[in-house]
Amino acid sequence: MGLLKVSVIFLLSLITMTLAEPPGCKIRITDRGLEMLKAETKKFVEEELSNITMPEMRGKEGRFQYTIKDVKITELNLTSDLRFQPDVGLLFEVQNSSITLNFQRRILYWLFYDEGAINASAEGVNIFTVLHLIKDKDGRLKISNVTCDAFITKMRARFSGTLGRVYDFIGTFLTTGMRFVLNKQICPALNHAALVLINQLLETIPVRTEVDSYVGIDYSLLSDPVVTETSLDMDFRGMFYDLKNENETLVNYAVNPVVREYDRMIYLSLSEYFFDSGLFSYFKGGLFQMQIANERMPKDLEMLLRTTYLGTIMMLNPALMEHPLSLELEVTSPPRSTIKTSGASVAVNCNVKVLVLPPGKPAVQLSSMTMEGKFNAKVSMKGKRLAIHLDLRRFKIFSNQSALESLALIPLQGPLKTMLQISVVPLINNYIKRGVQIPLPDGIDFIEEVVEYHNGYIIVGANLHFRTGLREIIERNIGRDVESSLHQLVVEVQGGWSRVGARRIEP
Numbered sequence: 001m002g003l004l005k006v007s008v009i010f011l012l013s014l015i016t017m018t019l020a021e022p023p024g025c026k027i028r029i030t031d032r033g034l035e036m037l038k039a040e041t042k043k044f045v046e047e048e049l050s051n052i053t054m055p056e057m058r059g060k061e062g063r064f065q066y067t068i069k070d071v072k073i074t075e076l077n078l079t080s081d082l083r084f085q086p087d088v089g090l091l092f093e094v095q096n097s098s099i100t101l102n103f104q105r106r107i108l109y110w111l112f113y114d115e116g117a118i119n120a121s122a123e124g125v126n127i128f129t130v131l132h133l134i135k136d137k138d139g140r141l142k143i144s145n146v147t148c149d150a151f152i153t154k155m156r157a158r159f160s161g162t163l164g165r166v167y168d169f170i171g172t173f174l175t176t177g178m179r180f181v182l183n184k185q186i187c188p189a190l191n192h193a194a195l196v197l198i199n200q201l202l203e204t205i206p207v208r209t210e211v212d213s214y215v216g217i218d219y220s221l222l223s224d225p226v227v228t229e230t231s232l233d234m235d236f237r238g239m240f241y242d243l244k245n246e247n248e249t250l251v252n253y254a255v256n257p258v259v260r261e262y263d264r265m266i267y268l269s270l271s272e273y274f275f276d277s278g279l280f281s282y283f284k285g286g287l288f289q290m291q292i293a294n295e296r297m298p299k300d301l302e303m304l305l306r307t308t309y310l311g312t313i314m315m316l317n318p319a320l321m322e323h324p325l326s327l328e329l330e331v332t333s334p335p336r337s338t339i340k341t342s343g344a345s346v347a348v349n350c351n352v353k354v355l356v357l358p359p360g361k362p363a364v365q366l367s368s369m370t371m372e373g374k375f376n377a378k379v380s381m382k383g384k385r386l387a388i389h390l391d392l393r394r395f396k397i398f399s400n401q402s403a404l405e406s407l408a409l410i411p412l413q414g415p416l417k418t419m420l421q422i423s424v425v426p427l428i429n430n431y432i433k434r435g436v437q438i439p440l441p442d443g444i445d446f447i448e449e450v451v452e453y454h455n456g457y458i459i460v461g462a463n464l465h466f467r468t469g470l471r472e473i474i475e476r477n478i479g480r481d482v483e484s485s486l487h488q489l490v491v492e493v494q495g496g497w498s499r500v501g502a503r504r505i506e507p
Contacts, residue, residue: 020222021222021237021252022252022254022255022256022271022273023222023235023236023237023238023256023257023271024236024237024238024239024252024254024270024271024273024274024277025219025235025236025237025238025257025268025269025270025271025274025438025439026233026234026235026236026257026259026267026268026269026270027233027234027236027266027267027268027269027438027439028231028232028233028234028259028261028262028266028267028269029231029232029265029266030230030231030262030263030264030265030266030267031083031084031229031230031231031262032262032263032264032265032463033264033265033266033463033464034082034083034084034090034232035265036265036463036464036466037082037464038080038081038082040466040469040470041080041082041092041470042078042080042082043469043470043471044193044469044470044471045078045080045092045094045190045193046076046078047471048189048190048192048193048197049073049076049099049186049189049190050073050076051189052073052182052185052186052189053071054071054103054178054181054182054185055181056068056069057069057178057181063110064107064108065107065108066105066106066107066108067105067106067107068103068104068105068118068178069103069104070103070104071101071102071103071178072101072102072103073099073100073101074100074101074102075099075100076097076098076099076100077097077098077099077100078094078097078125079094079095079096079097080092080093080094080095080097081093081095083229084227084228084229084230084231084232085130085131085227086227086228086229087227088130088132088133088227089130089131089132089133089143089225089227090130090131090133091128091129091130091131092127092129092130092131092190093127093128093129094125094126094127094128095126096124096125096126097125097126098121098122098123098124098125099121099122099125099152099182100119100120100121100122101119101120101121101122101178101182102117102118102119102120103117103118103120103178104116104117104118105117105118118157119157120155120156120157120175120178121155121156122152122154122155122178122179122182123152123153123154123155123156124152124153124154125150125152125153126150126151126152126153127148127149127150127186127190128147128148128149128150129146129147129148129149129187129190129194130146130147130148131143131146131194131198132144132145132146132147133224133225133227133232134224134225135221135222135223135224135225138207138208138220139207139208139219139220139221139222139237140202140203140205140207140220140221141202141205141221141225141234142199142202143194143195143198143199143202146190146191146194146195148186148187148190148191149187150183150186150187150190151183152179152182152183154175154179155175155176155178155179155182156175157175157178197474198474200474201441201442201470201473201474202441204441204442204473205219205439205440205441206219206437206439207219207220207439208220209437210243211240211436213243214242214243214281214282214285214287215240215241215242215243215278215281215282215285216240216241216243216246217238217239217240217241217278217436218237218238218239218240218241219236219237219238219438219439220236220237221234221235221236221237222235222236222237223235230262231262233259234439236439238270238271238273238274238277239252239273239274239277240274240277240278240280240281240282241277241281242281242284242285243285244284244285245284248284249277249280249281250273250276250277250280250281250334252271252273252277253273254271254272254273254276254456254457255271255272255455255456255457256271257269257270257271257454257456257457257459258454258457259459261459261461263461264450264461264462264463265462265463265464266446266461266462266463266464267459267460267461267462268381268386268438268446268459268460268462269457269458269459269460270379270386270457270458270460271339271456271457272337272338272339272456272457275337275339275344275346275377275388276334276336276337278436279334279335279336279337279346280334283331283333283334283335284334288330288331288335288350289328289329289330289331290328290329290330290424290427291326291327291328291329292326292327292328292329292419292423292424293324293325293326293327293357294324296423297324297325297326297327298419298422298423300415301327301415301416301419302324302325304411304412304415305325305327305354305412306321306325308409308411308412309354309366309367312366312367313356313366316364316366317364320356320358320364323356323357323358323359324356324357325354325355325356325357325366326354326355326356326357326363327352327353327354327355328352328353328355329350329351329352329371329424330350330351330353331348331349331350331351332349332350332351332370333349335347335348335349337377339453339454339455339456339457339458340453340455341453341454341455342453343376343377343378343453344376344377344378344379344453344458345374345375345376345377345393346374346375346377346390347372347373347374348371348372348373348374348375349370349371349372349373350370350371350372350373351368351369351370351371351400352368352369352370352371352397352416353365353367353368353369354366354367354368354369367399367401368399368400368401369397369398369399369400369409370397370398370399370400371395371396371397371416372394372395372396372397373392373394373395373396373420374392374393374394374395375390375391375392375393375425376390376391376393377389377390378390378391379451379458379460380449380451381438381446381449381451381460381462382435382446383445383446384437384438384440384444384445384446385434385435385436385437385438386435386436386437386438386460387432387433387434387435387436388432388435389429389433390425390428390429390432391425392417392420392421392425395413395416395417395420396413397409397412397413397416441473442473442476443466443467443468443470443472443473444464444465444466444467445464445465445467446460446462446463446464446465447462447463447464447465448462448463449461449462450462
């Protein structure tokens with residue numbers, strides 16, 4: 001019975017693994033990448049803590065009555081560390097650090113009244129903060145929870161003013177209250193920074209977004225990130241889709257990309273499915289069609305076509321000799337990519353028609369042939385955009401009508417290949433050189449990229465670069481959100497007034 005139970009459990013786990021959707025895109029951030037983030041994280045936390053506001057404090061101790069207000073943090077000396085917390089997310093830790101404050105006092109002792117500034121220092125500041133990373137319902141990376149513990153070992157105060165030395169003995173009383181209040185303010189400030197501000201930064205990572213007017217891309221996470229002591233691994237769907245029919249997508253049967261390296265700050269791995277889904281979506285969107293005629297037709301090619309099909313034209317109608325020729329290229333099935341250790345390639349099958357274009361009349365077809373082409377594909381990264389450059393390497397045409405005509409087409413092979421290399425391939429490369437954004441937040445780019453080709457997938461290893469600070473990135477995106485919300489509000493208000501006006505003029 002026990003053996004049967006174990007067998008059933010094993011079988012169910014195997015089925016689950018089999019049915020799990022493989023990622024088209026993987027990203028690994030290593031501890032080297034986290035090292036680069038430490039300085040920006042420390043700066044960001046210092047800015048958040050320096051903005052802490054503390055309430056006015058009033059109290060009485062014997063014959064002393066006091067008021068403390070205008071508390072300001074003037075300096076932070078934080079010794080911090082940022083590292084991965086296995087199975088959870090990120091750990092930000094501050095140890096044995098100090099915070100310098102300045103605040104105003106009012107003290108009444110008997111009939112004596114005094115006021116002045118107090119400079120205080122919080123010493124032995126320790127903060128332990130864990131950020132819990134998950135995949136939210138939209139497939140976005142998100143901080144779901146913050147575990148925070150902060151405490152200050154001691155606090156000292158230095159009085160100034162007429163009775164500064166006299167009041168030194170009540171410093172312990174005042175600083176005890178200040179230490180308690182400051183302790184209570186640190187974690188809420190860091191919670192807000194993580195759950196609100198950092199999550200706003202993570203929202204700049206594209207999840208499901210348009211690439212151009214034909215296709216979009218889905219970068220939703222397939223599962224919660226996997227966190228170890230040395231890396232953060234994320235599996236993304238990495239799938240393109242046709243904007244006109246978003247539900248018609250390619251099924252992922254590609255191999256699961258494997259990242260084993262840790263030397264670079266970040267690794268991006270893309271399977272053949274990533275590229276095939278893009279080719280499939282552009283095919284469904286009707287992009288892979290082209291007509292070459294008139295000024296786009298090279299003169300040498302037109303002359304060769306006239307010579308090749310002279311007999312056909314004369315048999316159909318000699319008057320057609322005076323009219324321009326046209327080549328129509330239409331890809332007949334979704335192109336497929338192949339990635340090997342030697343490089344990447346794209347195979348294309350295309351229907352090529354040769355036509356005469358008599359003005360004011362329907363085109364006359366002279367021939368229909370099949371073209372098989374193979375392109376070498378070179379993958380590159382710039383910033384955080386992935387681009388591909390194509391180069392035609394193999395080219396073959398044959399007739400759809402007869403083997404005899406296929407023999408007659410042999411002289412066309414070289415000129416057609418040259419025409420494609422000179423006229424068509426540059427158009428394709430110019431269109432795709434803009435590339436597609438990879439799932440990284442605003443303000444962070446790839447630098448020093450190295451592309452490696454494996455069987456079934458590629459790996460781009462790179463280092464990271466901040467174009468600007470975390471604070472600037474977040475504030476810029478908050479500004480965009482506010483501007484977008486105001487624009488939407490104006491549109492809704494204008495629409496509301498239009499509807500009101502329309503009702504007023506109704507008979």
